[in-house]
Amino acid sequence: MANSQHDFAPLAALLTWYDKSARVLPWRARPGRRSDPYHVWLSEIMLQQTTVATVGPYFAKFLKRWPTVEALAAADLDQVLANWAGLGYYARARNLHKCAVVVAARGGDFPRTETELQELPGIGPYTAAAIGAIAFDLALVPVDGNIERVTARYLAVTGAMPGVKPELRDKAQFFKSDKRPGDVAQALMDLGATICTPRNPDCERCPIHVGCKAQSQGIAADLPKRAAKKPRPVRYATMFWLTRVDGKVLLQKRPEKGLLGSMLGLPTTDWTEEEDNAPESCAPAKSKWQAVPETVGHTFTHFHLEVSVLTGKTSRKEKAGEIWLLHEDFKNHAVPTLFRKVAKHVVGRKG
DNA sequence: GAGGCGTGGGT
DNA sequence: TACCCAAGCCT
Incomplete structure (x- = not known):
């Protein structure tokens, strides 16, 4: 579903808002610019299930110590793990190093297609699309928790997580853009992180609240629905x-x-x-x-x-x-x- | 495909 | 306080 075939207004509103209100983050280029693929990749791996505030110091530390993917590839795994300690999900650090070795072996250039990116260790569907869109301006929608939530609300998808994930992944293609796809992706993430938040969404400040089905129905805060949590043994x-x-x-x-x-x-x-x-x-x-x-x-x-x-x-x-x-x-x-x-x-x- | 896999910040 | 949950991936 190309955006030219349906309502383009929300994408334009999103980009206008992003140009004015984008968060300034260490791994992020200014709106309209591309970031270094190494920076995009490193930050995306660190940001998996991890907050921006937590990642900040780790990203700075890694970039200072290993300024290039070749430098990271040449490091000892134990050094990578020592610097990752405290960030959690340690398989990410092991795969990070593995991936660096593969990329360094191909001259330090990350592949530029979604398929090839996803073949790399630690890079799944989300991260492949994120790197593709943000580093290479490929027309992809990286569907993370933020974009799942924005999609569920904007299109009033009422199924419960996690079963509804495939439907949300499909419907998130509503936000696919041939124009500035990386900025659209980052705008959606900023929106999800600062306005279209899990609890107490601030719909009045939302740049795309006109057209948001959940908002018009008064159910934005209730979406996406979540299955009951299991007790923790x-x-x-x-x-x-x-x-x-x-x-x-x-x-x-x-x-x-x-x-x-x-x-x-x-x-x-x-x-x-x-x-x-x-x-x-x-x-x-x-x-x-x-x-x-x-x-x-x-x-x-x-x-x-x-x-x-x-x-x-x-x-x-x-x-x-x-x-x-x-x-x-x-x-x-x-x-x-x-x-x-x-x-x-x-x-x-x-x- | 459901469960394993960390941690710190926010409410 | 005790939850909730965050830019997911792998098996």
Whole structure:
């Protein structure tokens, strides 16, 4: 459905609004200009399920350290993971590095078609369309959560998420534009982030509220409908804070894939639905283990974890594959937030 | 195709 | 406080 074949007014209104009100973001070119594809790609990967405010410092740090995709490709994966630590969804960082290697091998140029972009690691339907539209001005509509919401409201699509996603992906083609497709995409995202928000949409300030079916029906705030949320199960773990005389703490490299994959972690029992009453059988060393008062809570996407901690000392020699770090040095390594939180709990308690 | 996969900010 | 949920991808 080309925009020339239907109502063009909302696209024109959107672009006029964007020219005046576009958010200034570190990875974004001014309206009417294209951004560096490397910047677009890096930001889009970081922005997957992650807020603009959170991404800002990470984007700056990565760009300073690795100014080009070739530089990123040449980096050690562990360095990439260390700099990604805290951002979450660590498969993104592993795929980021993989993708950089592929792109560097083809001369540092990102492919310029939607299909080829989507073949790269970590790039799915949304990100391929986003890079295509924003970096290369391809007439594509990257359908993210913002554009799903704007589409559901503008066209009054009343089905419930996530089942309605395919319909929204189709109907979002309403916003396909041969003219400035990248700016149209970014305008829709700004609109979704600042005006057409999930709760309390500010329809009076919306540049396309004329023509918005949900607004005219008074149901904008109720769309898109969401299925009832599932309860989040609780799991329990005991972690071991083992220190040497030099003050360094034992960390272990986690399995390559899965939860917190390829990152560093404290030695831990399995994370189970019942509290473990004999955790010391999982301890990384013999020691006079002492329980730290209070547990540490940490919520993941699909469960909540309550962590008990045992502290112990050892004088044993370093084993192969072990990583011993001072707590102050955690920030320079690939230590996820969960373990930093546990560490702070232990150290803060000692004073 | 449904579920695994993090975290911090907003309300 | 306790939710909600954010520029999704992969299996």
